[in-house]
Amino acid sequence: MTSIDVRDLTKEYGGRRAVDGLTFSVRPGRVTGFLGPNGAGKSTTMRMVLGLDHPTTGTATIGGHAYARLREPLRRVGSLLDADAAHGSRTARDHLRALAASNRIPARRVDAVLEETGLAAVARRRVRTYSLGMRQRLGIAAALLGDPEAVLLDEPANGLDPEGIVWIRTLLRRLAAEGRTVLVSSHLMGETAAFADHLLILGRGRLLADTSVQEFIHARVQPRVRVRTTDPAVLGDLLALHGHDASRDAEGTWTVLHARVDDIGRLMSEAGVPVLELAAREAGLEEAYLDLTAAEAEFTAQPQEA
Numbered sequence: 670m671t672s673i674d675v676r677d678l679t680k681e682y683g684g685r686r687a688v689d690g691l692t693f694s695v696r697p698g699r700v701t702g703f704l705g706p707n708g709a710g711k712s713t714t715m716r717m718v719l720g721l722d723h724p725t726t727g728t729a730t731i732g733g734h735a736y737a738r739l740r741e742p743l744r745r746v747g748s749l750l751d752a753d754a755a756h757g758s759r760t761a762r763d764h765l766r767a768l769a770a771s772n773r774i775p776a777r778r779v780d781a782v783l784e785e786t787g788l789a790a791v792a793r794r795r796v797r798t799y800s801l802g803m804r805q806r807l808g809i810a811a812a813l814l815g816d817p818e819a820v821l822l823d824e825p826a827n828g829l830d831p832e833g834i835v836w837i838r839t840l841l842r843r844l845a846a847e848g849r850t851v852l853v854s855s856h857l858m859g860e861t862a863a864f865a866d867h868l869l870i871l872g873r874g875r876l877l878a879d880t881s882v883q884e885f886i887h888a889r890v891q892p893r894v895r896v897r898t899t900d901p902a903v904l905g906d907l908l909a910l911h912g913h914d915a916s917r918d919a920e921g922t923w924t925v926l927h928a929r930v931d932d933i934g935r936l937m938s939e940a941g942v943p944v945l946e947l948a949a950r951e952a953g954l955e956e957a958y959l960d961l962t963a964a965e966a967e968f969t970a971q972p973q974e975a
């Protein structure tokens with residue numbers, strides 16, 4: 670089994686820490702979402718895992734080995750860091766063939782990944798004529814070329830149309846189901862929640878969270894119930910009588926904090942208050958993520974000097 674292990678990893682650029690003492694493992698068989706604000710250190714970490722940057726201190730290994738020590742690395746780990754990695758004057762097919770030849774990957778894999786990424790029909794066109802989404806698909810094709818056990822993708826949904834976004838989600842889920850190790854950075858919280866099982870969240874080069882998506886959301890977003898009836902004032906009195914923390918919007922819909930639909934439904938039924946709408950409000954990753962980053966910003970804010 671191939672896990673990606675980062676230990677005490679630090680990277681300084683001119684005395685500034687882009688990555689600051691990171692330790693985590695990315696496990697096989699699940700999709701790990703890699704989140705954090707712009708400049709948090711996600712790409713720098715991925716570059717160090719892929720041997721494209723040298724750590725100032727610490728180690729990053731794939732299946733226990735530094736990238737530089739892997740034989741035929743594309744067969745062990747595939748990556749997408751930059752959609753413009755292919756030379757514009759080459760065709761997609763030639764680009765992938767050259768990559769395959771230099772890593773002793775059978776040429777039939779080229780056709781397989783072109784098919785898989787939906788590029789087969791345009792494979793003989795020069796890459797410079799590709800749209801951003803097509804270049805992104807080509808980058809993903811290159812990542813999958815060596816049938817690798819581990820895959821690192823930096824913002825793979827970038828430039829993809831809605832169909833492409835559904836496609837990448839399905840692809841990531843399948844790669845994980847096949848037992849591969851999948852690390853994916855993204856700024857799209859809705860998308861990350863749809864494809865990721867686990868999260869690593871960075872802030873200013875440090876690890877803020879290493880947790881399952883479900884646990885992360887449940888720990889940060891309180892359960893709420895949305896409820897609507899014919900007479901909002903009567904419902905307001907009923908909720909207050911039973912000590913519920915609730916607020917009412919302009920249309921008369923109540924939001925009840927720390928409550929479950931079963932409790933509110935039963936309460937209304939017993940009091941004879943008609944229910945027009947009753948729903949548990951779905952807690953989202955975006956809300957949980959913003960809660961964490963806001964708390965972090967507050968915690969790290971430096972007091973102004975007088």
Ligand SMILES: Nc1ncnc2c1ncn2[C@@H]1O[C@H](COP(=O)(O)OP(=O)(O)OP(=O)(O)O)[C@@H](O)[C@H]1O
Pocket residue numbers: 682686687705706707708709710711712713714
């Ligand atoms: N080659 C470099 N030289 C100097 N500073 C760098 C270099 N590469 C990255 N940095 C700095 O390191 C920090 C982390 O950048 P990085 O690109 O890893 O963040 P990120 O989390 O991937 O951000 P984004 O979400 O915007 O892609 C930033 O402050 C960036 O300016």
